[in-house]
Amino acid sequence: MGARGHRAARRGVRVDLRTEIAQSWRRAELSGLSPASSIDRLDIADVDSRSRLLRAASPVLDELARQLAGTRFCVVLADEECRIVARRFTERSVELALENISAVPGCQFLEERTGTNSLATPFETRRGVSVDGDEHFLEAMKQFTCYGHPVVHPSTRRLAGVLDITGPAGDANPLLGPFLRRAVADIERRLLDGAKLAEQQLLAAFQSVQHRACAVLALGQDVVLANTAATELVDSADHRLLQDLGRTQRGLRRIRLTSGTPVEVRVEAVSASAGLLFELAPVRPASPVVSRPRSARGLFPAPIEDRLHRAGRARRRVLVCGEPGAGRSTAARVIAGDEPVLDFDASDVVAGEAEWCARIEAAAGARGLLVIDGIQLLPPLAAVRLARLLDTSSAWFALLSGPPAELHGEQATLAARVHRRIELPPLRERRDEIPAIARELLRGFGASLRLTPGALELLASQHWPGNLRELEGVLAAAADRRSAGDLTAADLAPDCTETGAALTGWEQAEYDVIVRTLRACDGNKVRAAKQLGISRSTLYNRMRALRVR
Incomplete structure (x- = not known):
């Protein structure tokens, strides 16, 4: 056995597995699964029986069931979250076998919960996968042979679901793949036909009311229609807010848009699949707002911004930590409020440790917030001296550092001297907020600039290792190239080095x-x-x- 085989053996992955199966086993192990793990307690959620996927797939599934009559095979359909939404089988024994492995409507089959199988693995890899007998990671599934293939919406190219055919391990057949792929093609064709009909219905509903005095907006699965008033009032960052409102509310409601404008909204469902129609009219700011979502005007999540303000009002010493560019200095200014800010950078210690510490000690009697930036860079003696100052002085301090894991020894001891610790999340963990954050940052480069939906989508797809600082730099460069009007994805592309493809x-x-x-x-x-x-x-x-x- 070679070095590669020894490494695989030590990890518990069989060396005779096909590459795609071995990779899946590795992912399952990293998720904490073992072959003996149980899958009889998976959570079950409600299934939307009116979903576009189910309407398109049901006739195809019925035909598959007819063709499989007399065999021990069954077909299982999962949605875009890999949650089972439909099954077809002709024998009661097959139904019982599926129930024994929790393959029932409403259960979500992900590799981190169910290991390698022909629902979870095609969902993860986005390609057709056969899994036969012992290739299943979990012992409970080794009794089956199966083939699964992703269902991709023809117009959006997004994953719509996964179709699987399953039978006893001894009944493996190389024709399962072609048989299932034809069924997938039929479902995708019906999805496209249904999407075209839904778009026609949405367009007709929009055209019937678009000339009204208020703002009119129609939101479909992949279509946005807006009259002039809606274009001026509603930003693309508001679309998700309105869609969430439409899922739970009908009739007249009052909300506040991400721009801060309170509006009165009338919501109407065009059809079960076509989308939602909104009529919006601004109201006086003094009007009561029934539902006020988190404001997107700030650069930090609402709970963190609230903690920053409360620390400032209480004049509490605070440690603000986070990755480079996450907004630590900005957070310190939120804490300071209207008070003066005295900045000290730990990187300046190299010019003279004693002199640097003396300057901080001299400033301890001044009014305002003393900000020490980069305490993870402090040498031990400087950290000890600063900790002693915190113990003996009543001065108001904010310590800024990288992630807590970067604090060691005397630096960690210094951090323990503060009253509160606030950790700023990296921008990649706030993808849903990036459009609103980008709008707020863009205000600093000119009131006449606006980000198009395509530009916002591109920004939201980036990893942003430099966090807010990197995002601000990209916007600044784009604003230099176009000082007024709409900033498109093409304007941002030179500084967005990622491909823009979203990660799973x-x-x-x-x-x-x-x-x-x-x-x-x-x-x-x-x-x-x-x-x-x-x-x-x-x-x-x-x-x-x-x-x-």
């Missing part, structure tokens, strides 16, 4: 783990690979695939 949930989690480990290892890839339990070449490959910079 698993890929995003893997990206975050690699970034955190590299930062904890000071960028040393050999140490990071060892800590992650993978080879250095594997780490390099994953960094290239995930575009980790």
Whole structure:
């Protein structure tokens, strides 16, 4: 057995597995699964029986069931979250077998919960996968042979679901793949036909009311229609807010848009699948607002901004930590409020440790907030001297640092002297907020600039290792190229080095783990690979695939 085989054996992955199956086993192991793990307690959620996927797939599933009559095979359909929404089988024994592995409507089949199988693995890899008998990661599933294939919407190219055919392990057949792929093609064709009909219905409903005095907006699955008033009033960042409102409310409501404008909204469903129609009219700011979502005007999540303000009002000493560019200095100014801010940068210690400490001690009697930026860079003696000052002085301090994992020894002891710790999340964990944050940052470069929906989508797809500072830099460069009007994705593209392809949930989690480990290892890839339990070449490959910079 070669070195590769020994490594695979130590990890518990069989060396005779096909590459795609071995990779799936590895993902399952990293999620904490073992072959003996149970899957009889998966959560069950409600299934939308009127979904576009089910309407398109039901006739195809019925035909598959007719063709499979007399066999021990069944077909299972999962939605875009890999949650089972429909099954077809002709024998009661097959139904019981599915129930024994929780393959019932409403259950979500993900690799981190169910291991390698022909629902979870095609969902993860976005391609057709056959899994036969012992290739299943969980012992409970080794009794089956199956083939699964993703269903992709023809017009949006987004994953719409996964179709699977399953039977006893001894009944494996190489024709299962072609048989199922034809069914997938039929479902995708019906999805496209249904989408065209839904778009026609949405357009007709919009045209019937678009000339009204108020703002009129129609939101479909992949279509946005707006009259002139709606274009001026509603930003693309408001679309999700309105869609969430439309799922739970009908009739007349009052909300506040992300711009801060209170509006009265009338919501009407065009049809079960076509979309929602909104009529919006601004109201006086003094009018009561029934539902006020979190304001997008700030650069920090609402709970964190609230903690910053409360720390300022109480004049509490606080540690603000986060990745570079996450807004630590801005957070310190939120804490200070109207009080003066006295800045001291830990990197200046190299010019003279004693002099640097003396300047802070001299400023301790001044009015305002003393901000010490970069305490993770402080040498031990400077950290000890600063900690002693915190113990003996009543001065108001804000300590700024990198992530808590970067604080060691005397630096960690210094951080323990403060009353509160506030950790700023990286921008990649706030993807839904990026459009609103970008709008707020763009205000600093000119009131006449506006980000188009395509530009906002491109910004939201980036990883932003430099966080808010990097986003601000991209917007500044785009504003230099176009000083007025709409900023499009093409205007941003020169500084958005990513491809723009969104990561899957698993890929995003893997990206975050690699970034955190590299930062904890000071960028040393050999140490990071060892800590992650993978080879250095594997780490390099994953960094290239995930575009980790």
